[in-house]
Amino acid sequence: MTLQNIFLLLFAPCVGGFLALLVVRLPSGRRVVFGRSQCDSCEMQLAVWDMVPLVSSLVLRGCCRSCGARIGLLASGVELLALGIAVWAVLVLPPDGWLPWIGAALGWLLLTLALIDARHFLLPDMLTLPLIPAGLLVTWWGDQSTAGSGLLLHHLAGALVGFGGLSGIGWIYKRLRGREGLGLGDAKLMAAVGAWVGWAGLGSVLLWAALPALVGPAAVLC
Template identity: 50%
Template sequence: MDGTVILAPLAGGLAGACVGSFIATLALRTPEGWADMWTGRSRCRACHATLCVVDLVPLLSWLALRGRCRYCGAALGLWYPCVELAAAVIGGLSFAALPSPEAWIATVLGWWLLALATIDLVAWLLPDALTLPLVGAGLLLAAWGEPLLGFVPPTSLAGAAMGAAGGYLALAGIAFAYRRLRGREGLGLGDAKLLAAAGAWLGAERLPLIVLAAALLGLGLAVLQRRELRAETALPFGPALALAFWGGFVLAVLS
């Protein structure tokens, strides 16, 4: 049996756990700004003890300490292990299911979308600094993915351009109409830019299915959280859209 069949997904999963640790911190620090991202040392949120290397090994430290701070015993919460596990699954699954250039692209796209989803959960925003480069990357891959990387994109450059414009206009139009009708914000323009990115990567023809899948996933997540659904219930649409986007990309590349 070819060793790379196991080694590549394993490496993708291990790298994912480390990237997930970074994404979890990035999302938590978004409300204060990313300026002290590189300087601030990791501390226990309860006793403020400075954490050392053995406390910060992705997933393993959390398991070894049974989810409690080594110094004060406070529960560490599920945020870090969940985000680390999600990033590990993205890396492992991409390299298990896809051949080489596609696996790399699916992994990086998945981690990027995980960052957007977690930031939306923590801070209720999808930063332009992350959504707009994703739109550009989708257009670049549609134009030069094949000659430069040997990657056959799921859509043509025309399909990607129409997808980006259509995705943005569809959600921006709904947001505008909602504001006029109800007098308050329904959807953020960050959601519109994320759907523009999905359109650029997957093509205009897949947009209706992505929106439908995201709406169903969003409702499913709300039911799982046992939220009472009323017209004014606020749901972060970003995480559901990010998941539908990544699933749509993997399925489009597989087919």
């Protein structure tokens, strides 16, 4: 294992702690970067040793050092998930270069979007929109190393098809039912997916994304 990948695994839980802050603070408009972490019950500012990824939660047993209130398992859970994504990137992606870092960063952002969407039914533009140029940039970088195979055009088409397809479905649904059924946040996220996987990969991504929604009602009916 390379030194870069070892550092990625050590860095991942720290990223997870920051992602947990994004999940809690971003939808409510609270400051993320410059705001001090504090207990929501007694509002005591947390010290550095209260925020050591994974370790502090175990030592404090998930409670505030000052008032003893339950802090919750969100931060620890996201830290573990961020570490799991980093492990996946190290094991699956080519070990040389920055691909494991790029794969982990993409996974971390998608994890954050999934958690925010599950908690608040919201996909913030500040997280989804940067994924579009990032996917095209990574594709262009890989295209240069494969002697100009034209991948960038396929991924650009993927972004356009992804956005146009979902936004079109949302428009049709609204015209037929008279209410919103699919927000533009989903269309922007699908544009980002297209920028990363290309137009040919959109079908499989949509299938895997829709599968839980199809399996759930089917399981209830059975």
